[in-house]
Amino acid sequence: MPTTRTCSTSAASASAAASASSSSSSPYVRTHLLNQAPYTPIEPFDVLSAKLGREPKDIVKLDANENPYGPPPEVSEALSKLSFPEIYPDPECRRLRALLAEEAGVPPYNVLVGCGADELIDLLIRVVMEPGKDTLVDCPPTFGMYSFDAEVHGCGVHTLPRTPVDDDGTGLPSFAVDVDAVNALLDDASKNIKMVFLACPNNPDGAMLSDGDLLSVLAAARRNNAVVVLDEAYIEFAGIPTRAPWCLEHDNLCVLRTFSKRAGLAGMRVGYGIFPDNLAEFLWRCKQPYNVSVASETAAVAALSNPEYLEDVKQKLLSEKSRMYELLRDEPFASSLQPHSSAANFILCKVLSPMGGKAIKDQLMTEHGIMVRHYSTKLLDNYIRISVGTPQHTDRLLDGLRAVLSS
Numbered sequence: 001m002p003t004t005r006t007c008s009t010s011a012a013s014a015s016a017a018a019s020a021s022s023s024s025s026s027p028y029v030r031t032h033l034l035n036q037a038p039y040t041p042i043e044p045f046d047v048l049s050a051k052l053g054r055e056p057k058d059i060v061k062l063d064a065n066e067n068p069y070g071p072p073p074e075v076s077e078a079l080s081k082l083s084f085p086e087i088y089p090d091p092e093c094r095r096l097r098a099l100l101a102e103e104a105g106v107p108p109y110n111v112l113v114g115c116g117a118d119e120l121i122d123l124l125i126r127v128v129m130e131p132g133k134d135t136l137v138d139c140p141p142t143f144g145m146y147s148f149d150a151e152v153h154g155c156g157v158h159t160l161p162r163t164p165v166d167d168d169g170t171g172l173p174s175f176a177v178d179v180d181a182v183n184a185l186l187d188d189a190s191k192n193i194k195m196v197f198l199a200c201p202n203n204p205d206g207a208m209l210s211d212g213d214l215l216s217v218l219a220a221a222r223r224n225n226a227v228v229v230l231d232e233a234y235i236e237f238a239g240i241p242t243r244a245p246w247c248l249e250h251d252n253l254c255v256l257r258t259f260s261k262r263a264g265l266a267g268m269r270v271g272y273g274i275f276p277d278n279l280a281e282f283l284w285r286c287k288q289p290y291n292v293s294v295a296s297e298t299a300a301v302a303a304l305s306n307p308e309y310l311e312d313v314k315q316k317l318l319s320e321k322s323r324m325y326e327l328l329r330d331e332p333f334a335s336s337l338q339p340h341s342s343a344a345n346f347i348l349c350k351v352l353s354p355m356g357g358k359a360i361k362d363q364l365m366t367e368h369g370i371m372v373r374h375y376s377t378k379l380l381d382n383y384i385r386i387s388v389g390t391p392q393h394t395d396r397l398l399d400g401l402r403a404v405l406s407s
């Protein structure tokens, strides 16, 4: 069975690790991969629909930070007129890169498009890290692909947990990068740190990274020949400009972006990155030539042709996030869930109810057709993460929660 990633944080790799067989063996496979934990397979909509006995349209999917509004209508129109699907796609994605470069204010050469930002994380690690020697700094709780890809490529992962900081005065700590500890690691030559991955906003808590903190890590990385990857998958929701243009000033900074969230194109797999010259050159040499399909590039170009739609959808999601956050902070939910304030399109909640996050997640799914993400790790012990959907999704979620919590 193909294993497709659903996990958005290291918690999922941890749970996959638990289910991985420890007795795996094969004479053909690289030894470091024999105990590699797989990702938890996702259930496609039709499979989920059969399992839950509900029509796909009746399932409220708030577990993967997708954009429920989907792309602008121009996308299906363009896909219905797709030209030359029988010919390999443009290996340089020229039409799309020209638009992205203009938007980011950088030359097209510095923009690479990938099969999702995921592919670019993998490509960067392959280009920058020496297997068996180099180590990446991972600051969990965060997106799981950084450590997963490093492990697959036989590179080290130095885990530096974020530190709890009550920065919004709610009494609920958010997870802040321990910048001094990251810099100390970078300055310790014996650790062979070659890359630092930082998401802003971070998944799963939606925490931000300040300019000062980013500059500080960039400087420490620079004096130790290490690369900083700033993952801006959710930046459109954060109300600050992208740091993409910084890549022209900092030769060790890469910025990753995606169409999965902003443009409702998670299924088309289009991500991109902005890279400094000295890395772009080698990424261009090493990337798979036809990594972005004709359909995916066409869809992304069409999505960018309607900026009003993208802005409108963003505003809808932001106002729905505020509504959901305020409602969750009120009774009857406040005594059961404690929501984090978030700069992205999801809300992480600490579960206070004695029921526990796993039971809440399971009952929402089986009894109400509502999918949320549950975490049970050392750092995220008993949390759920809820993606922001439409107002109708929020209403269904709150009705479901009300029923589950009072059962």
Ligand SMILES: Cc1ncc(COP(=O)(O)O)c(C=O)c1O
Residues within 6 Å of the ligand: 008, 064, 065, 115, 116, 117, 118, 119, 143, 199, 202, 203, 231, 233, 257, 258, 259, 260, 266, 269, 270, 271
């Ligand atoms: C922080 C972060 N980066 C990257 C991605 C993956 O983006 P893409 O869908 O473009 O591969 C995700 C997806 O959930 C994410 O949460």
